[in-house]
Amino acid sequence: MDLFETLAKATKPCKLITIKKDKSMIELSILLGRSPDLLIDQIMGNAFKAGYVIDDMCVAGKLLIDQIKDGDLITNSGACLFHTGSYDKDATKLFCKLILWGIGDCPECGGFSESSPANKFISSSDNLTPPEIKGKELFICMNCEHEFYID
Ligand SMILES: [Zn+2]
Numbered sequence: 040m041d042l043f044e045t046l047a048k049a050t051k052p053c054k055l056i057t058i059k060k061d062k063s064m065i066e067l068s069i070l071l072g073r074s075p076d077l078l079i080d081q082i083m084g085n086a087f088k089a090g091y092v093i094d095d096m097c098v099a100g101k102l103l104i105d106q107i108k109d110g111d112l113i114t115n116s117g118a119c120l121f122h123t124g125s126y127d128k129d130a131t132k133l134f135c136k137l138i139l140w141g142i143g144d145c146p147e148c149g150g151f152s153e154s155s156p157a158n159k160f161i162s163s164s165d166n167l168t169p170p171e172i173k174g175k176e177l178f179i180c181m182n183c184e185h186e187f188y189i190d
Pocket residue numbers: 145146147148149150180181182183184185
């Protein structure tokens with residue numbers, strides 16, 4: 040692997056970490072007039088670019104603001120402005136409650152999840168391609184058995 044490849048890999052945004060879609064996240068997206076998914080993309084995009092969050096599952100369940108303050112001297116409203124484009128007092132308050140979350144982790148308890156046996160499969164007609172899951176894939180938490188879909 041040459042240097043450019045190494046750099047490209049190092050700066051590639053991590054797809055394993057997202058923000059938990061909890062009450063604070065939803066309230067913040069309503070306040071800023073954006074969809075939760077778009078807002079998460081914007082926040083995480085900036086967090087990866089600035090190096091606040093790296094490809095590391097260990098940060099799941101921790102506050103995003105703590106990861107930011109670990110690396111930089113920045114005020115809460117400054118962090119909110121950088122990540123969301125707003126330094127509104129209420130937005131900052133909600134921003135400071137955002138929790139980092141592993142993609143595919145149970146939204147209830149944070150446990151590890153697996154594809155649910157309840158998924159319906161469509162088998163292929165040629166018997167060569169593996170059967171596909173019909174619609175959205177359902178996941179089940181190995182810890183609390185909560186079932187959920189991943190966007
Ligand atoms: Zn669970």
